[in-house]
Amino acid sequence: MRLFQNYGLYPSYVPRLNKLAANTRSFTERRDVFLHDRFGASHFLQPVLDGSPDAFFTNGDDEVLQRRWAREQGMPGEPALEAILLAQIEHHATEVFYNLDPVRYPSAFVAKLPGSVKKTLCWRAAPSGNADFTAYGAVVGNFPSILDMWRSKGCRAELFFPAHDPAMDAYGHGARQIDVVFVGGYSRHHRARARTLEQVAHLAGSRNIVLCLDASRLTRLAESAIGRLLPLRQHRRPEAVAGIARPPVFGRDLYELIGSAKIVLNGAIDMSGSDRGNMRCFEAMGCGALLVSDAGRYPAGMDSETIVTYDGGSDCLARIEASLNDWTEMKAKAERGRAAVRDLYSKEQQWALFRSLLERL
Structure with a gap:
């Protein structure tokens, strides 16, 4: 299974990450510093933490991280973060896309995914205004009442949990x-x-x-x-x-x-x-x-x-x-x-x- 997991940074955490990763130069180095710090690790799936070659992880809203990948892959100009994320998914030949930042990348983003992607899930355990997640195969979370709310909005919703790190x-x-x-x-x-x-x-x-x-x-x-x-x-x-x-x-x-x-x-x-x-x-x-x-x-x-x-x-x-x-x-x-x-x-x-x-x- 070719798994792609996308996360999103908490704004208050960014200064810490920048300090921890100050001496890094590559995409992989900065990402590895983040993963080692364990911020949000309860949500990271086992293949990501195990370093499986079939699993790809990124923070799609980390401009420093994403632009490093774009430069390393020879993407011209200053592509938008969405374009970089789509390019990563295509480059990885992703089959399963698991997104923990669906407000930033909602149904409109799912519609742009490459044909290799067969299944999509997103984590959302809070109300999100008028955000549309109906294009995802399922919205997952561990609050039953909020899952019912997503069902009322036309989404498939399934119970899922954080894990012990x-x-x-x-x-x-x-x-x-x-x-x-x-x-x-x-x-x-x-x-x-x-x-x-x-x-x-x-x-x-x-x-x-x-x-x-x-x-x-x-x-x-x-x-x-x-x-x-x-x-x-x-x-x-x-x-x-x-x-x-x-x-x-x-x-x-x-x-x-x-x-x-x-x-x-x-x-x-x-x-x-x-x-x-x-x-x-x-x-x-x-x-x-x-x-x-x-x-x-x-x-x-x-x-x-x-x-x-x-x-x-x-x-x-x-x-x-x-x-x-x-x-x-x-x-x-x-x-x-x-x-x-x-x-x-x-x-x-x-x-x-x-x-x-x-x-x-």
Whole structure:
């Protein structure tokens, strides 16, 4: 099977990638630096991580990466990123195209794929406005309610999951000096999460609390000197949060941070309804931290035996304190969670499920 997997970079991650890859010169060197850093690795299929000669991986929105490939292949002028991606797919003689950036490359892009491509899938676990993915063989994701939404828009939708990244096994075996860590976004889509974070931030006087927040552009503007003169108070982070907030962390630095924490706090974005199981759940459990997350419908292996759930802000504080005060038992629960994610969501099982999906398309 000639597999092509396309990913997309998170804007806040790009400066880190540019620093890590500063001494690279070729397409392969920059791509390998990215893959080694493990950013988003829960989504990367086994043949990609194994370096299979039949698998091709790229970040179709990484202009530095893509233009290197275009130059190396002798493409004239300054072709558009879409043209480069199509050329890569044709050059690779792709049979299966798996796209994790379908908003950028929707149905209109699928219509341009070369004839070698027989099957197409895209991952999308969030609403996407009027984006059209109906030309894909299937939209995949792990939130059943969002899959139902895609079906209502005329797409075929299938259940699929992130996987345990084997690189996580190297992290989280030393002292866990951080009591609670949260890593994630802070924007208008995270109102319930923001209320919880504010309450947890007040624990910083007695506990080691680390909040690594990727604030939205509007939040950054609201907190700037100019923004404080504008009617943007509702977009500013509470002082308790802003006072201890750190920049976001990614890749292996994220694994290291989680591996140094007893508890990883998680909170779903407002648009996910009652479905739970975002990638942070897999990362937290995979690195051996205790996942404390909001109540909802979780996938198999994420239950009362392996994680702690809370119903609201005050309940979250109570769960955190109870967990830290009974850490011996909670550490055992975290280890059960680590084993569950490793056993139920291995790369081998993810790849087997992917192949099963292809057979049904």
